Amino acid sequence: MRTPYPSDISREQFEAIRPLLENARKKTSPRRVDLYDVFCAVLYLLKSGCQWRMLPSEFPKWRTVHAYFSIWSEPRKDGSLLTQALKKNQVGAARVKQGRNDSPTLLIVDAQSVKNTDTAGQKGYDAGKKVSGIKRHIAVDTLGLPHAIAVTTAEVTDRSGALEALKGSHADLSRVLSVLADSGYTGQPFAQGVQACVGATVQIAKRSELHRFAVMPKRWIVERSFAWLEKCRRLWKNCERKLDTSLQFIQFAFLTLLLRRL
Structure with missing residues (x-):
């Protein structure tokens, strides 16, 4: 022992x-x-x-x-074993335990730019946030549980990364009717891409015109999901040589979070 x-x-x-x-x-x-x-x-x-x-x-x-x-x-037909354990095992079970359907009708999308360490193999530059590294794209439900995740280099736009995440999980998102996003996802091409991928409409949550701090309804949920990831020191920066390794660690972190709730 x-x-x-x-x-x-x-x-x-x-x-x-x-x-x-x-x-x-x-x-x-x-x-x-x-x-x-x-x-x-x-x-x-x-x-x-x-x-x-x-x-x-x-x-x-x-x-x-x-x-x-x-x-x-390892990539498999239905995704890696960590992907299967997270999305097809624990996320659905957690929603059912809360009295919800195992598949959501609303998703909230956002992206997080993360700095690279010297051991990281792939990187880009996010000119908006002045970050050299990678970008994490997630789509969560109203409980903060992930249903689509993608990891790209930092120069990839939020819109392109979100579409990549949704395309990778479109088979499990047949009930999604609406996708909530911030102003960074504004544009007809993104709305058309979401419609073509999962058949959902896009809602843009706009900030207050008075330029005062205010919590945007439901937008804070995805920020909380990113905060859950920050509890893992391995994810504070990206030190992985491959983007897929970063993706698997993110899924491992979410999987552990759900297992602790059992």
């Missing part, structure tokens, strides 16, 4: 996704490591922001942990 860490989830919570993760590869010999310990090791790295080689020795070897994370992140 290893020493538990504050970042760990309970074994009961992990059981909700264990069958899915166990089917990542066919077993040709008995597994020598506990998948629960592997999952908690990735979670420790995500929460603490340490390097793979700096994982505590009580966890399985870092190469083993990294290998399992790579397997869970």
Whole structure:
């Protein structure tokens, strides 16, 4: 038995996704490591922001942990195993638990520019926010749960990134009727793109003309979702060589958040 860490989830919570993760590869010999310990090791790295080689020795070897994370992140027909565990397992279950339909009718979209570290492999420059790095695009429901996520280099516009995220998840968004966005998404091309992708209309939430601080209705929800990600030090900056790795860590963070609510 290893020493538990504050970042760990309970074994009961992990059981909700264990069958899915166990089917990542066919077993040709008995597994020598506990998948629960592997999952908690990735979670420790995500929460603490340490390097793979700096994982505590009580966890399985870092190469083993990294290998399992790579397997869970592999692209598949229905998305990676982390994508399946998040969207098709936990997000729908969390909505049903709240008395909602498993698929939303309203989505709120936004983007977040994140600075790169020297180890990051891909980057762009966001001239509006003066940030050199990547950009995270998410679409959440009124509970703040993610239904579409995309990671691009920072020079990609918010509109293009949002369409990329929606296209990647359009099969699960058949009930969406409206997409709420800020003034950065204004324009007929974006509205037409959303209509063609998910068949929804676009609502633009405008700021107060009096130039005073005011909370825009429902717009704060997506900002709270970004704040949830900021609880993971690994996500404070982008240090990943590939954009897909950044995407998988974002999904891992949201997945853990939902598992803790079980």
